[in-house]
Amino acid sequence: MLRPEDLLRPTPAGLYCPPGDFHIDPVRPVARAIVTHGHADHARPGHGAVLATPATLDIMALRMGDEAGRERQPLDYGERLDLNGVDVRLAPAGHVLGSAQVAVERDGCRIVVSGDYKRRPDPTCPAFEPVPCDVFVSEATFALPVFRHPPDADEIAKLLASMRLFPERCHLLGVYALGKAQRVLALLRQAGYDAPIYLHGALTAMCDLYRRHGIDLGELRLVADTDKADLAGRLVLAPPSALQDRWTRRLPDPLPAFASGWMGVRARARQRAVELPLIISDHADWDELTATTDELAPAEIWVTHGREEALVHYARGRGQRARALALVGYDEDAA
Amino acid sequence: MKAFAGLLDRLSFQPQRLGKLRLIEDYFAATPDPDRGYALAAMTRGLTFRHAKPALIRGLVAERVDPVLFELSYDYVGDLAETVALIWPAPADAAAPPPSLAEVVTRLRDAGKAELPGLLAGWLDALDVTGRWALIKLMTGGLRIGVSARLAKTAFAGFGGLSVDEVEEVWHGQAPPYAALFAWAEGRGDRPAVRAAGGFRPVMLAQPLDEAELSGLDPSAYLAEWKWDGIRVQLSAGDGVVRLYSRTGEDIGGGFPDLLSAVDFGAVLDGELLVIRDHAVAPFADLQKRLNRKTVSGKLQREFPVGVRLYDILFDAGDDLRERPLGDRRNRLEAWFAARRPAGFDLSPLVPFDDWPALADLRRAPPVDGVEGLMLKRRDSAYVAGRPKGPWFKWKRDPLLADAVLMYAQRGHGKRSSYYSDYTFGVWRGNELVPVGKAYFGFTDAELVELDRWVRNHTTNRFGPVREVSRGLVLEVAFDGVQRSGRHKSGLALRFPRISRIRWDKPAAEADVIEALLSHLPGA
Known part of the structure; x- marks a missing residue:
């Protein structure tokens, strides 16, 4: 059997497969890249050939235009592809629209690179599919036992309760443009909130893309097209960077909220001067991470980015080999 | 719950x-x-x-x-x-x-x-x-929710349509769960009685002086006195009850039996708690040995004798003097003191002056030890709770400064838990750097982001939450004094250090030497 280190190895540009001659989520321009999902720290511009799910290629084209790779090859979930004798397959990661795990296999050795993933249901993307493997390459964004995300519905209920409690204020909810925005919209609609929701201009293109992929987000309006007084009692979604921006002056008495896994730590919420922290994350929490490594029970765990020590410690305690890859360039803030 | x-x-x-x-x-x-x-x-x-x-x-x-x-x-x-x-x-x-x-x-x-x-x-x-x-x-006991006792009482007052000073007055006669207070606030009960003897009276505080405004003030309208370097206290005594309060109303008397046992009068007095030997004020470090203790040994009492230097009199027996002008209260205080001369107490003398420049000279070079600066108080000021703007000013001495080299940085707590925001710095002793203090404020949020980045990019060693950094960043540190310390390798510690400037431009080799700090030791 091939040694796993000969099939995939960390390099300064990211994970590299020598026999297949491709990188996975490279942080520098490379000749051939497989991209797990469209977040900017995983999908970067300037590669030669890019292989990804059709949705991820769409997202990259929207965000990077001509820089989204000279050649773009779509690969659907479940389809197989041979790259220089390495068998490649993509499986849903449950993170955002288009997000995939990459399974690479050769000579009886299979490695699954999770990319970013979560296990709980998300109305905007297919659920994570466990793929049995010899080595599981896991993210570790929330790999500490203090991260236990509560049920999404409870957090959405918190937001709706606050809107009832402060009907004169405009609730301003910070969300990441890709994934979180659309998931929160879909969750609000599931909870029965059917009033128009107002968007910061930076969020509209991605919401349109999701709708083109068949995801219903209800009635959306632009803050820019709305009078200030009409936004009292309304919900506005904006990128996190806008929460303390001068842009908020166009909102009536805004109540800053933020939907992120980091909101589970009080100091993080206070750093951003958030008055209503909502713990909604597109990443696996501690229980999901450990349940996944237990379920897959691979011989070996490689941990990419986040709080590697804790997950490595946990896996070793379970008798698994585990190590931190110490990859750089992945942005923990987009979580 | x-x-x-x-x-x-x-x-x-x-x-x-x-x-x-x-x-x-x-x-x-x-x-x-x-x-x-x-x-x-x-x-x-x-x-x-x-x-x-x-x-x-x-x-x-x-x-x-x-x-x-x-x-x-x-x-x-x-x-x-x-x-x-x-x-x-x-x-x-x-x-x-x-x-x-x-x-x-x-x-x-x-x-x-x-x-x-x-x-x-x-x-x-x-x-x-x-x-x-x-x-x-x-x-x-550490709620740390950004609510002071005063703010909670203010909210209680607001809830009951009362003034917070009314609440403060009756507060010390009450105990949790404060049923009588809530009954009063809801109009179901009478105002609880003010505890006549030993109660706390809300303290009057001073605004920092803006020197630019000094020329607009009339010198003859003010009394000046030294701002002693101890802790502000209120002694409240009568009917055999004697209490010593911090300025926030915390009862701290348990640590000072030597002072309180000698009290045989009935009065409420405002003053500074100090360690005093032969009428001279000892360094603040000596007072620190006596603070935050529930009990205190005879040895400590002898080695660090405390006294209260009196600023003001609020009550003389049952006579409430707080509405009277300061000039009258001062006369009353002096007469009261001359008649009794109670052990452990002395008078904080007035500082006579003709004009502001003359007072500024005294502030620059006080003729006595243990002085933190000056207080300016309007002669006609009533004793008002809180920190009113106008009647009283504090005019602290300029801080001392040193250029020190950043040596270690530690992650902050609470709001700053993801930032390296606590800085240990040192000065040169020959060819080695020795740590002299630690500071975690004095910089802006934007500077914190830059400092945090600098620390992460210049880490040479890690010890848990602490990073050792390469010796390349000079911090201008402001501090109020230097004292001997067995805890630091350098043998000294800075009083109230804070970062006053980040000297991105200054080479570490040009930072201060330890002799420069030793020259600020009391008596040096």
Whole structure:
């Protein structure tokens, strides 16, 4: 059997497969890249050939235009592809629209690179599919036992309760443009909130893309097209960077909220001067991470980015080999 | 407990004073006795639990959580109560309903040491994350929700349509859960009696002087006196009751039996607590040996004799002098003192001056030790609670400055738990750097981001939450004095150090040498 280190190895540009001659989520321009999902720290511009799910290629084209790779090859979930004798397959990661795990296999050795993933249901993307493997390459964004995300519905209920409690204020909810925005919209609609929701201009293109992929987000309006007084009692979604921006002056008495896994730590919420922290994350929490490594029970765990020590410690305690890859360039803030 | 936990949670995210007041008032209106009274006690630091210690919580969690995972988590979160609240492995089927606040307070107070672990574990199992967090904050006494005792009393006053000074006046005669206070606030009961003897009277504080405004002030309208380098206290005595309060109304008398046992008069006096030997004020470091003690040995009492240097008189026996002008009160104080000369007390002398430049010269070079600066008080000022703008000014001496080299940086706590925001710095002793102090404020949020980045990019070694950095960044440190210290390798410690400037431009080799600091030692 091939040694796993000969099939995939960390390099300064990211994970590299020598026999297949491709990188996975490279942080520098490379000749051939497989991209797990469209977040900017995983999908970067300037590669030669890019292989990804059709949705991820769409997202990259929207965000990077001509820089989204000279050649773009779509690969659907479940389809197989041979790259220089390495068998490649993509499986849903449950993170955002288009997000995939990459399974690479050769000579009886299979490695699954999770990319970013979560296990709980998300109305905007297919659920994570466990793929049995010899080595599981896991993210570790929330790999500490203090991260236990509560049920999404409870957090959405918190937001709706606050809107009832402060009907004169405009609730301003910070969300990441890709994934979180659309998931929160879909969750609000599931909870029965059917009033128009107002968007910061930076969020509209991605919401349109999701709708083109068949995801219903209800009635959306632009803050820019709305009078200030009409936004009292309304919900506005904006990128996190806008929460303390001068842009908020166009909102009536805004109540800053933020939907992120980091909101589970009080100091993080206070750093951003958030008055209503909502713990909604597109990443696996501690229980999901450990349940996944237990379920897959691979011989070996490689941990990419986040709080590697804790997950490595946990896996070793379970008798698994585990190590931190110490990859750089992945942005923990987009979580 | 759920309502109280919800209140603490919302307060902790509410930055605005008015918003906090509103939340607390709403809580008082929506919560029945006795829970709201215990909440008021918690917010005014009126509850202490003898046996409840952070170590107890650590012990409970250590029985349930892998120690490596716990330490990693605690290092990341930076707050013990929050870490435990999040990491606590509550059983899926909670056996008991969550406790009420009154149940928690009374049982924590009355339970024996042996009972406590079981009691706590049961509560932690029954509560949710926010409830666990609030419980641990409550029992370990560090709420840290940005609510001072004064603010909580202000909210209580607002809830009852009262003034906060009225509340302060009657406060010290009352005890948790403050049923009589709530009855008064809701118009169901009379105003509780002011405790005649030994009660705390709200203290009058000074605004910092803006030197640019000095020329607009009339020198003859002001009295000047030294601002002594001790701690401001109020002595309240009568009918055999003697109490010593800090300026926030905390009873600190337990640590000063030598001072209080000699008191045989009835008066409320405002002054500075100092260590005084042969009429000379000893360095603040000496006073520190006497502070924050519940009991004090005879040896400490002899080695560090304390006294109160009197500034003002609020009550002479039953006579309330607070409405009188300061000039009258001063005469009364001097006459009162001349008639009694009580042991352990002396008068803070007035500093005569003709004009502001002459006073400025005295401030620059005070003729006595133990002076932090000057106080300017209008002769016609009544003694008013709080920090009114205008009647009293403090005019502190300019700080001392040193250029020191950043040596170690530690992650902050609370709001700064993801930043390296606590800086240990040193000065040169020959060819080596020796640490002389630690500072964690004095810079802007934007500078903190840059400092944090510099630390991460120049780390040479890591010790848990501490990073050692290469010797390349000079910090201009402001401080109020230098004292000897056995705790630091350099043998000295800086008083109240803070970062005054970041000297991005200055090479480390040009930072100060230790001799420059030694020259500031008292008596050097």
